[in-house]
Amino acid sequence: MQISSVEAIPLEHSLPDGHGLGDARNFGHARQTTLLRLETDTGLVGWGEAFAPGRIVAATVEELLVDDVVGMDPFAVESLATDSYTSQYHFGGDVFLQSAVSGIDIACWDIVGKAVDRPIYRLLGGTDCESLDAYASTMYYTEAERPPAAPIRDAVDAGFDAVKIKIGAGTDGDVERVRTAREILGDGGRLMVDMNGNYRPHQAIETARAIAEYGVDWIEEPVPPENASGYRDVTDAIDVPVAAGEAHYGRFAFKDLVDERAVDIVQPNLGRCGGLSEARLIAGMATTENVAVRPHVWNSAVGVAAAVQFAASVPDYPHSRNVPEPMLVEFDRSENPLREDLLETPIDPTGGEVDVPQGPGLGVSIDEDALDRYRLDE
Numbered sequence: 001m002q003i004s005s006v007e008a009i010p011l012e013h014s015l016p017d018g019h020g021l022g023d024a025r026n027f028g029h030a031r032q033t034t035l036l037r038l039e040t041d042t043g044l045v046g047w048g049e050a051f052a053p054g055r056i057v058a059a060t061v062e063e064l065l066v067d068d069v070v071g072m073d074p075f076a077v078e079s080l081a082t083d084s085y086t087s088q089y090h091f092g093g094d095v096f097l098q099s100a101v102s103g104i105d106i107a108c109w110d111i112v113g114k115a116v117d118r119p120i121y122r123l124l125g126g127t128d129c130e131s132l133d134a135y136a137s138t139m140y141y142t143e144a145e146r147p148p149a150a151p152i153r154d155a156v157d158a159g160f161d162a163v164k165i166k167i168g169a170g171t172d173g174d175v176e177r178v179r180t181a182r183e184i185l186g187d188g189g190r191l192m193v194d195m196n197g198n199y200r201p202h203q204a205i206e207t208a209r210a211i212a213e214y215g216v217d218w219i220e221e222p223v224p225p226e227n228a229s230g231y232r233d234v235t236d237a238i239d240v241p242v243a244a245g246e247a248h249y250g251r252f253a254f255k256d257l258v259d260e261r262a263v264d265i266v267q268p269n270l271g272r273c274g275g276l277s278e279a280r281l282i283a284g285m286a287t288t289e290n291v292a293v294r295p296h297v298w299n300s301a302v303g304v305a306a307a308v309q310f311a312a313s314v315p316d317y318p319h320s321r322n323v324p325e326p327m328l329v330e331f332d333r334s335e336n337p338l339r340e341d342l343l344e345t346p347i348d349p350t351g352g353e354v355d356v357p358q359g360p361g362l363g364v365s366i367d368e369d370a371l372d373r374y375r376l377d378e
């Protein structure tokens, strides 16, 4: 079996003026991503996601990857990640190269799963897994003034008992947001906060201490992703676990996070980190050093499906059934039809759980009519 064609499909959904949302660093209106559609000479089709703008992904595939991918046996999928460091002239750590590789890698795993009639998480060595806990990402900063409590109340009403909220725009405001979230969530719920790299270490530490009384499961990206020494300063100073990884690309960036004890939790995004093959390496490094793995997901439905398959494959090591520390899959609650509309059967987090698709490959079917509505190139 050989790959016979590679297509990059750019997708976009724009929020209207006044409806921008985001984090402590900026607001956005456009949700952009790119699906990769691979076909084989046997007629199998695989889907993947490169979590990057379409024209960049298309150019990267065309310039750097297509000659090697067309004609490749999809069972050789893990060679893609290695080749991204060796075949491309020192481009391996680049976000756009790793995003494009991610999309092709996920599509290859989808094909392999379909070829052997197994879901990807079983191919990656996972044991039987019917469902995973999901947490809601919500309480974004908004372009127009909106009551911050309403979105988290909606998430709790939908059955989530684990929630991540945006903070990072000043300690006083952070405390207010965390206090509001904890009130709505109740004492038993798991609450995570995301600073999106908007702080210097001393600011992140100040907020971490000020919100400690409300009980926080992790602090995400307290300082910019490039600020390695800042991560160490924060981690050394506070007791709350620190998480990062959505802005780290490829195995070497994650190796640094793990080796330097910069974080307690790594968060590879399946559409950017290098794909399922690279994520498996990252999970192996992390869990071996007793660092947790919780995938970052702000993707289309294809990236969500890839994250669910990956999450279902990650071992709990070293945790036991007596002291469980369950995997958590991120589920963004902001408006995004690229997440809601692209699958014939959407992945539904209602009740705070997602079913792990048990069909072959990613276990999902693309709604091609919906795809046509959001593609930029037609």
Ligand SMILES: [Mg+2]
Pocket (backbone or CB within 6 Å): 194, 196, 220, 221, 246
């Ligand atoms: Mg984040």
